[in-house]
Amino acid sequence: MSQSDDKGFKADATPTPAGEAAAELAATAEEASQPEKRLSPFRRSPSLLVGTIIVAFFVLMALFPQLFTSGDPYALDGSQMLLPPSADHLMGTDNFGYDIWTRVVYATSLDLIIGVASVSLPFVVGVLLGLLAGYYGGKLDSIIMRVLDCFVAFPFMVLAIAIVAILGSGVRNLIIAMWVVSWPEYTRLVRAEVLVAKQSEYVQAAKTLGYSDLRIMFRHILPNVISSSVVYAASDVVMCIMTGAGMSFLGLGVPQPTPEWGAIISGGKSFITTAPWISILPGLMMAVVGLGLSLVGDGLNDLLRTKD
């Protein structure tokens, strides 16, 4: 959004002509938030296309694991321990005789759920707080920002571990810990953009028209400030999946024997000399998921940036 100070507009701020100009400006602002429909987003951003294909593949795997493996993720086979990858066991087997490929496939849904669930609530709460802090400023702003300062004074992993220490391990508590640590970034991003947007003509115009604060915040400002948070959210999903897996890797996340990527990779730690495939191959899968989501984020960034 252009942010040039239109002195001419401010100078003739008499009710009638300014009112018309304001209505026009307010209308453009609402229009500007409509997505462009000229060219399909995938043609405009190859990153988005490749990323979406990768992510769609894993969503399919999460929804229908039976399509990718005929095995049972909890089936132990004592005669099939620590076998290297083969046609029967695509990723080999571990020290318990679990088929790693089967467990990795069944873990997909849990890991994707952890990623998406960890981001969704902080996204909504963080954006709302940023909007309120930026728009109203003053006392409310300083309260929100001082609380935020306290949250970001902790390295996120340290705070997440402290929370899991209190609530106990497990999927639900892991997600709660992520909620607590991930909202500040959204608040910061949105607040900074609201501070700029507040000075812009379309907001001044909407104010001149006497629109309510709520209408200005949600219909005029929000659509214009949300894009950086959407782009960030894509990379945040990757980070939450990795942090969640990292917690399980430390033994503080998803309990055994539930299939989860971090826990599977952690299980291979003691066998890196004798059976390195236990850790390497599931990690490779995770990296591909991360790559897909990062590409989606890059693609969204390309699309939303070219609009300016």
Place this chain on the structure above:
Amino acid sequence: MKSLRYLLKRILQMIPVLFVAVVVIFLLMRFLPGDSALATLGDKIDPRAYEAIKEERGLNASIPEQFAIYFSNLLQGDMGTSVIYNEKVSALIGTRMVTTICLALIATIFTVLISLPLGYLAGVKRDKPADAVIRVFALIGLSSPAFWVGLLLLIVFGVQLKLLPVSGWGRSWPAHFRALILPGMTLAFSSIAVLIRNIRNNVIDVQEADYVDFGRSKGLSNWAISTGYVLRNALIPTVTLLSLRIIGMLSGSVIIENIFGLPGIGALLVQAVTGRDYAVVQGCVIVFVIIVLVVNVITDFLYSVLDHRIQLGGDEA
């Protein structure tokens, strides 16, 4: 003089944040399932012994009273006693803090040394093969989980090539340094990726700026423009990002120290959480918060050195 006043002001601003963090962590630890007296006794619970330990540790006092005692001890550098090690928490943390700080420091050095030239190259050679290769590398770095990268490096350099130690900290400084190379690289991996992308975009933006054209029209050499104009201005936003990444590295160190068997405060924290050693948990968390606050102050300072427009002591938005 002015910068000294500024530094003092920033340190004063840290105090309330630190105090709130101490209160929060103290309260959180009071909600832990089971208290430290139970943790010491284990399964054989003798009610009288339990009461005696509670009395001895002041666990029967009200929460505000407990906090007052805890806080006044803390001000004197006393963080309580570990139930697992039966040692002063401050002594436990003191030696381990050095490991964690060295790890973060070496990872920061790797990050800067690798991301600066690569990010600059990618920006200058925009859309050329070099840029494409560097961007793919950065994307892979961004997508790979740190603990996986750590295990890979361990397998390749530690187990297969036997170039570097697989685990442990060593006894002398040269040994410490060798022990830190693999964990340092692991920790730096994703930061390198983030910074390369950031520096590349900044270099592209700055190259298009008017003052670079102006420098050219004045007849300045390419070298003078690259270092004096492009690099300097491209680095200003990077400094903030780097400080965020250093704080991120403190998070990462918790996992990395566990993989490489390094005796740092991250590893200590995980042990303490698993063993319900809550004086140690509290101590570790507070030390982490102090490190974060110090990193923030240093960043502000660097920022003002790089950008003369930023006035020290001015109110931030």
